[in-house]
Amino acid sequence: MHLACLKCTSILDKARIEDVEVDHCPACGGLWLDHGEIERISRKMVSEIDRLRRLLQPSGGPPAVPSEIQTSCPACTGEMKEVTLGTIRIDFCSRCKGFFLDRGEIDGAIAAVQGQKMTVAQIVAAAANEVPS
Numbered sequence: 624m625h626l627a628c629l630k631c632t633s634i635l636d637k638a639r640i641e642d643v644e645v646d647h648c649p650a651c652g653g654l655w656l657d658h659g660e661i662e663r664i665s666r667k668m669v670s671e672i673d674r675l676r677r678l679l680q681p682s683g684g685p686p687a688v689p690s691e692i693q694t695s696c697p698a699c700t701g702e703m704k705e706v707t708l709g710t711i712r713i714d715f716c717s718r719c720k721g722f723f724l725d726r727g728e729i730d731g732a733i734a735a736v737q738g739q740k741m742t743v744a745q746i747v748a749a750a751a752n753e754v755p756s
């Protein structure tokens with residue numbers, strides 16, 4: 624199954640980082656990660672993470688546009704919410720726990736989970752509880 628990019632609606636390409644299959648946008652350099660994938664990627668060799676970074680250099684096409692353009696999850700059609708993950712803001716699906724990274728956000732996402740015992744879903748839930756709504 625090929626997903627549509629959250630930001631520019633291009634069809635996402637699939638790539639493998641060792642045993643992790645990721646969906647990346649060839650146009651805007653965005654990245655879709657299913658639940659648990661960033662935690663696995665963050666434990667990969669530096670050379671593999673470098674390969675992923677290079678993959679996310681866009682080859683042209685429409686620039687990234689604000690996330691408001693699409694609010695439903697490309698994987699499960701659940702509602703996407705903008706949430707805080709460490710130092711970055713990500714588009715996160717509370718139903719399937721997948722999320723979308725804009726170009727340049729991969730390092731922030733890896734830094735947020737590296738050396739952590741919590742998953743992205745747990746970090747997001749913890750951050751949401753700290754901010755009274």
Ligand SMILES: [Zn+2]
Nearest residue numbers: 628631648651
């Ligand atoms: Zn895109």
Ligand SMILES: [Zn+2]
Nearest residue numbers: 696699716719
């Ligand atoms: Zn979803």
